[in-house]
Amino acid sequence: MSEYTAEEGVYGQEHAKPAIGLIATRENDAELTLTILQAIRQGYDVLVTHGEAAEPEAVDLARMLDARIVQPDHANDDRESLVSTLTIAARTGGYPGLIYQAADSSAIDYARSEAELAEGTGFAVEAVPAGVVRQRPSxxxxxxxxxxxxxxxxxxxxxxxxxxxxxxxxxxxxxxxxxxxxxxxxxxxxxxxxxxxxxxxxxxxxxxxxxxxxxxxxxxxxxxxxxxxxxxxxxxxxxxxxxxxxxxxxxxxxxxxxxxxxxxxxxxxxxxxxxxxxxxxxxxxxxxxxxxxxxxxxxxxxxxxxxxxxxxxxxxxxxxxxxxxxxxxxxxxxxxxxxxxxxxxxxxxxxxxxxxxxxxxxxxxQNTHPLISLGIPGLLCLLLGVSGTYWLVSNFLATGSPSFALTAFSALFWFGGFFACAAAVILHSLKIANRR
Structure with a gap:
């Protein structure tokens, strides 16, 4: 049996199952007791908090059943605030999640509640009542x-x-x-x-x-x-x-x-x-x-x-x-x-x-349209390379000496065009192979 605040946690230990979070009121002592007993039989730890100025009788009953009592910072009957208190306590206590139940809910469907928690929609989920069919969200x-x-x-x-x-x-x-x-x-x-x-x-x-x-x-x-x-x-x-x-x-x-x-x-x-x-x-x-x-x-x-x-x-x-x-x-x-x-x-x-x-x-x-994105520029480069080579040969025949600038120009476009066309063909072949 233990008692702690949300910030203190539960001895820093790790737990295999999520905690069951319950809110005690002055009217739900019988329902709370039954839920605690059912949860313990299923192998769950139970966290209980309340929003009253003075502890309701249900808290004493929970303490006797070895539930863990989470003392709120101050009296607050706001449900969202109390769920937040239970969530912080479960998180700092080393639990993998929290399944919390409204004070007036019926028996819990533990398997479906854990399934909803496992969906990855958050650390805490509201318990699925037994016998209730939940519709998928639109x-x-x-x-x-x-x-x-x-x-x-x-x-x-x-x-x-x-x-x-x-x-x-x-x-x-x-x-x-x-x-x-x-x-x-x-x-x-x-x-x-x-x-x-x-x-x-x-x-x-x-x-x-x-x-x-x-x-x-x-x-x-x-x-x-x-x-x-x-x-x-x-x-x-x-x-x-x-x-x-x-x-x-x-x-x-x-x-x-x-x-x-x-x-x-x-x-x-x-x-x-x-x-x-x-x-x-x-x-x-x-x-x-x-x-x-x-x-x-x-x-x-x-x-x-x-x-x-x-x-x-x-x-x-x-x-x-x-x-x-x-x-x-x-x-x-x-x-x-x-x-x-x-x-x-x-x-x-x-x-x-x-x-x-x-x-x-x-x-x-480049990956989806390689023949267009690489093939067409590659062909243009090859044409420029051919033009440069023609110009280079013509200049050499006319002057008797090669032009370094024309040679570099032609080589640049020849090599650039060749590699672009080769890459286009390879990527296109890979694209077809992946489709098959």
């Missing part, structure tokens, strides 16, 4: 977050109004992003280290696939996006039966005061991206290839969850479009509202971000 709102403790709570609360579940991936933050998001009502997945924007997206796709979500809507954690636009993206997706719907800053209905330097940079990146996927026709052109506000249907979620080609950095937005193009996904765009008067609106310098995007586009084009 709309999961996914939020990748890195050091966003100042804004994440507001984003989570607003998104909760428009989704069945809010899922935050804390990408190795150094602040309290995970704790704040959890207290705001989100399911939180924590990365031990920063994996980058693309890494956080990959985790969101995998979690949404495990939950069998019909729609995954991803938006930024810095409060730039308006969660009230979520229903519009989902409605457009259902109406058009599109795998991906992009919240665009540049189509009808958009309300976005994009700074001029960003608008210019986005124009270049959008143009290059559309050219690289062959979207030359205006109807196929994507107006905002770098928007982080997107809705994905079940087919897109499953495909992206398994695609290892999605990069870990900011260029993941472009990688996703290449994935969609290769698999023939339908893409729609909906005008959204975007704010630029928020703190930390962009975590990366726009020039380095643009440079990385262009490099990524160039590398992708």
């Amino acid at each position: 709309i999961v709102v996914g939020i990748p977050a890195y050091n966003e403790a100042g804004s994440i709570a507001e984003v989570v609360r607003a998104a909760s109004e428009y989704g069945d579940r809010v899922l935050v991936v804390d990408d190795g933050s150094r602040d309290d992003t995970a704790l704040v998001a959890s207290e705001a009502g989100a399911n939180v997945i924590e990365h031990e280290y920063n994996r980058g924007y693309g890494g956080a997206l990959k985790t969101l796709f995998q979690a949404a696939e495990r939950q069998d979500a019909e729609h995954l809507v991803i938006l930024d954690a810095d409060n730039q996006h308006d969660p009230a636009d979520i229903p519009r993206l989902v409605a457009a997706q259902r109406e058009a039966n599109a795998e991906i719907v992009i919240g665009s800053r540049f189509v009808d209905g958009a309300m976005s005061d994009v700074p001029r330097y960003r608008r210019l940079g986005l124009f270049v990146v959008n143009t290059l991206t559309n050219m690289s996927i062959g979207a030359f026709h205006p109807k196929k052109r994507i107006s905002d290839t770098q928007s982080g506000f997107r809705a994905y249907n079940r087919r897109a979620i499953a495909g992206l969850a398994e695609d290892d080609a999605i990069g870990s950095k900011m260029n993941a937005s472009t990688d996703i479009l290449y994935h969609a193009h290769q698999r023939g996904y339908a893409i729609e765009e909906v005008g959204i509202r975007v704010r630029y008067d928020v703190e930390n609106a962009s975590s990366q310098d726009p020039f380095s971000h643009g440079y990385n995007l262009v490099n990524n586009i160039a590398a992708t084009v």
